[in-house]
Amino acid sequence: MRIRWWIGATSVAAAVLLAGCSSGDDGGGSTGSATDEQAAVAPQGAAPADKAEGGQAGAPIEFRQDDRAIIYTGSIAVRVDDVEQAATRATSIASGAGGFVGGDKRSSDDSYTQATLTLRVAADKFAGVVDELAKLGEQERRDINTEDVTEEALDLDARIATQRARVDSGRRLLAQAKTLSDLVMLESELAKREADLASLEAKKRRIDDLTALSTITVELLGPGATIPEDDDDATGFLAGLKGGWKALTATFVLLVTVLGALLPWMIAIGVPALGGVWLYRRLRRPRPST
Structure with a gap:
């Protein structure tokens, strides 16, 4: 009887142990299958997610249109009935766009009136202002x-x-200088570095100003005013005659200028030289025998 009970207890314990091992194998198998599924989904040779994200950091930077630094400049000529009124209106347009007038040149004659305004406006409002x-x-x-x-x-x-x-490095070295010679050398080097830094910062401020504020040159023409022609685009007989006359007058002005510069030297050197030649010939002239 006892033997039967012992055999039964042993069988139950063995069954419990086998059930526990079976459940552990199932859990490990599910983990392995999940890993296999991830490997199957990922392309062959693909890097893990964390490595892929790190790889994107080294990719080339692509700038959007808003990130680019662009300088806008423009000029426009408009014929108006009243130049003064139009100039006032143009100033108001620039002020309304958050800009200002950088230059104002006006001229008037009996037959025409003309004004040239230089406006500075925000770059994003450049096209609308034009x-x-x-x-x-x-x-x-x-x-x-x-x-x-x-x-x-x-x-x-x-x-x-x-x-x-x-x-900053130069300033730290200057603070650690021990001798007078080191102090003088480091001060000179630091001054040079600060000057180079100031020059670079000035260039950057200039670019920032040109990109932040666009420049528009507006030319307001009265009813009788004419648009000045570009000399580079002028062709024909009259253009050639005008260019030749300008070259002739420029050459004449150059010759007169050179002559005016040499005349004081000619007087200062030429007069004594002529006097010397005259005296030399007089002394060599044979005297009449007595």
Whole structure:
């Protein structure tokens, strides 16, 4: 009886142990199968997620249109009935766009009146301001130019950062100087580094100003005013005659200028030289025998 009970207890314990091992094998198998599924889904040779994200950090930077540094410049000629009134209106347009008048040149004659205004406006309002200026009267000419200086701006930023580090290093070395000769040498080197840094920062401020504020030159023409012609585009007999006359007058002015510069030397050197030659010939002249 006892033997039967012992055999039964042993069988139950063995069954419990086998069930536990079976459940552990199932859990490990499920983990392995999940890993196999991830490997099957991922492309062959693909890096893990964390490595892939790290790889994106070294990818080339792509700039959006808003990130680029672009200089906008333009000129427009508009014929108006009243130049003074149109100039006041153009000033108001620039002020309304957050800009200002950088230059104002006006001329008037019996037959015509003309004004040339240089306006500085925000870059994002450049096109709208040009269109509003064209509505002041009859547009005669429009010239728009853009210059992308993104790479130059980034290069200046990098050079400024490097130069600032050099200045800081020079200041630390100057604070640790022990001898007078080291102090003088380090002060000279630090002054040079600070001057280079100031020059780079000035260039960067200039680029920032040109990219932040666009320049528009508006020429307001009265009813009798004429648009000045570009000499480079002028051709024909009259253009050639005009160019030849300018060359002749320029040459004549150059010769007169050179003569005026040499005349004092000719008087200062020529008069004594002529006197010497006259005296020399007089002394060599044979005297009459007595």
